[in-house]
Amino acid sequence: MSMIKVENLTFSYPTSYDVIFDNVSFQIDTDWKLGFVGRNGRGKTTFLNLLLGNYEYSGKIISSVQFDYFPYPVSDEKKQTEELLREVCPLAEEWELLKEFSYLDVDADVLWRSFETLSKGEQTKVLLAALFLNEGHFLLIDEPTNHLDTDARKKVAEYLKKKKGFILVSHDRRFLDECVDHILSINRTNIEVQMGNFSSWMVNFERKQESELLQKERLKKDIHRLQKSAKRSETWSNRVEASKIGAADKGYVGHKSAKMMKRSKTIEKRRQKAIEEKSKLLKNAETADVLKMKPLMYHTNTLVSFSEVEVMYEGRTICSPMTFDIQSGDRVFIEGKNGSGKSSLLKLLMGNFIEHTGKVTVGSGLVISYVPQDTSYLTGFLEDFSEKNGLDESLFKAVLRKLDFDRIQFEKDMKEFSGGQKKKVLIAKSLCEQAHLYVWDEPLNFIDVYSRLQIEKLIEEFSPTMLFVEHDLAFRDAIATKIIKI
Structure with missing residues (x-):
């Protein structure tokens, strides 16, 4: 040790x-x-x-x-x-x-x-x-x-x-x-x-933030009260000082004026101390702004159907026949071991050529927003990425700001971003897109805990229809309506 x-x-x-x-x-x-x-x-x-x-x-x-x-x-x-x-x-x-x-x-x-x-x-x-x-x-x-x-x-x-x-x-x-x-x-x-x-750290961290927030509110009130009190004492002192003119006992009036001025300065010192205490609070506060999305309503209840679908690799079947529907409001999680074909099912739905048997039926005119697993291709600047993908640049950057992007990140090439920041770029893109179905392949890789909780709340509030591959059990338990096991 x-x-x-x-x-x-x-x-x-x-x-x-x-x-x-x-x-x-x-x-x-x-x-x-x-x-x-x-x-x-x-x-x-x-x-x-x-x-x-x-x-x-x-x-x-x-x-x-x-x-x-x-x-x-x-x-x-x-x-x-x-x-x-x-x-x-x-x-x-x-x-x-x-x-x-x-x-x-x-x-x-x-x-x-x-x-x-x-x-x-x-x-x-x-x-x-x-x-x-x-x-x-x-x-x-x-x-x-x-x-x-x-x-x-x-x-x-x-x-x-x-x-x-x-x-x-x-x-x-x-x-x-x-x-x-x-x-x-x-x-x-x-x-x-x-x-x-x-979990114990998170509870303690949140308690500390709540305590500091209450303390900050108390200090704000104290600072306001002390400011008014100091101003009042200073006004009284100035009035008393002015009354010395023509006064019979100038010494008494001067003593009274000095006493009032001293009180004013004492109150001001207390106010400055309270300001200093307030400035030390909530420096580590983690805020998570509310995210929004605008999912589209589909004209029928069933959006996608998988019927006896088996993914194949070099002529070899790698998963058992999969049959399930994705209906409006479903949040479907696909679970299985690595190499069992989870991502392949998502790519098959997206129209990629994947060797398979069975049938995937996609509803007519269905609009899909896709978050791929891979982020390695992300290079260049955010405004160029936004333009290439037909996004509203202001909205796109506003979503990234809510996902804890500093403005200085907007000036960097995406190749300099951390793994989590690259993933947030893809999630922000998806949130800017109006779609009937959101297909996300391991969206939380590298994503910090605060953003995971933020995304959970978003999905709970707006109830989009979604298809996931994701291994975070806490996230799955919070939002899944249907679990498909390969």
Whole structure:
């Protein structure tokens, strides 16, 4: 057990005016299981890179442990997994790897397959297992759930719960609750550490915000009252001072005037102190403006029908026959393991060529708004993206502002955006589109918790017809009306 100490950390990127960290100080124990939470673009991945020594900074980071990073940069995916993992954990024995695999429900034979043949979920699991075999290292885990289906998330959470010594960046509330014992929160003005899981941290954070809000309202009233009182005392003092002219006892009147002026200055000092106290409050308040959307009404109840649809890959069926309808007001979630054809069903609905049997019937004139899983193609500036997609630029940027985009982001190329910010661009586009059906493929990948809650409230209020692939169980439980399991 040792400590990682951060003292007066200050950092900004050389190409940007944004100050990411400003004089930040805190310390953490290397035995803790830390969940790292905060808004998109606040600097979570940047902080991990600072721990790794990848950037120059002001201040100090003091640590006696070596840091490892996930996702591990794989040099050659064509290598056999065993050979690749020897690079990751050179001191680990084969039996130790197989033991870790068993905890994660990974078949032993993946060790002797080329890494590129493993599913994304299997790749995530084997790399995590190997990294945890580096004894004495402290692991920095950045968004591991994005390639994990629901069952795999549960298994990885169980695995992490048995480990210690890591920082985990994730926005999946259930996942964090199941495997961390401390929360590291990156706020608007500082970084804080708190014992407990995500839910307990969220309750405490909201209570603190409510308490500060009440205190701020009280101080506002006090400042107003003191301002009036100080002005009244000053007026009285000036009147008394004016009455000295022609007064029989100028000494008494002068003493009275000085006393009133002193009282006025005392009240003014109290007012200034209250203003200072008020300025310290709610600096870390997280606001989530109300989002809006305008779904279109369809002329019949049934929008889409899947009848005995089987997705195929290279002539091989990868899912059982799927039969279901999407009706007005439905919010349909498709669940299944990675590689079971979930995204393929969505692409099939969107008119992409996907090898399949069965029939997909799309209602005449149906307008669909689509959020794809992939964001890698997003480059260029927001105004160009808006024009290309026929969006109202002012509305589009207004939605992004409500999703916590700073105005300075509007001046950047999208290739500089974080993963969460890119996903928000696609969601904002969809919210600007009037459609009968909204088809979203893993929309919450990289999206921060506050925005997830914001989107939940939006969907509950406007009740659009939607088809999802999404593995966030808290989100699914909040809004799903129908669950289709592959």
